[in-house]
Amino acid sequence: xxxxxxxxxxxxxxxxxxxxxxxxxxxxxxxxxxxxxxxxxxxxxxxxxxxxxxxxxxxxxxxxxxxxxxxxxxxxxxxxxxxxxxxxxxxxxxxxxxxxxxxxxxxxxxxxxxxxxxxxxxxxxxxxxxxxxxxxxxxxxxxxxxxx
Numbered sequence: 001x002x003x004x005x006x007x008x009x010x011x012x013x014x015x016x017x018x019x020x021x022x023x024x025x026x027x028x029x030x031x032x033x034x035x036x037x038x039x040x041x042x043x044x045x046x047x048x049x050x051x052x053x054x055x056x057x058x059x060x061x062x063x064x065x066x067x068x069x070x071x072x073x074x075x076x077x078x079x080x081x082x083x084x085x086x087x088x089x090x091x092x093x094x095x096x097x098x099x100x101x102x103x104x105x106x107x108x109x110x111x112x113x114x115x116x117x118x119x120x121x122x123x124x125x126x127x128x129x130x131x132x133x134x135x136x137x138x139x140x141x142x143x144x145x146x147x148x
Contacts, residue, residue: 030049035064
């Protein structure tokens with residue numbers, strides 16, 4: 001189960017391999033796709049050897065998304081209103097995405113719940129996936145005044 005502090009996978013699965021490759025490749029310029037309205041992230045990434053063209057050209061996240069959509073560059077997984085994509089087992093997912101995973105991919109949801117049960121830490125700092133599963137089931141059963 002991933003550590004609950006930040007996206008650890010970015011360092012281990014992206015940054016470290018790039019650095020290892022760079023040692024034998026010589027000069028390297030990294031182009032990072034951080035949008036102009038992500039000031040905190042941009043501030044952390046603005047270092048020697050990295051350029052942020054979306055920041056340089058003042059392209060915000062919504063504009064970048066629209067440009068990609070118009071050029072038919074988006075993953076089909078964005079269909080259905082998704083605005084963020086990541087690994088199905090990522091602890092940084094929003095609750096709405098976890099709920100979507102629960103309903104649309106029950107086999108992955110069950111696998112994730114098994115991982116959570118076997119892990120020494122909970123999936124989210126304040127709740128287990130079992131608690132979220134119960135919540136999602138109750139929300140799916142909610143009645144309205146019109147159901148009476």
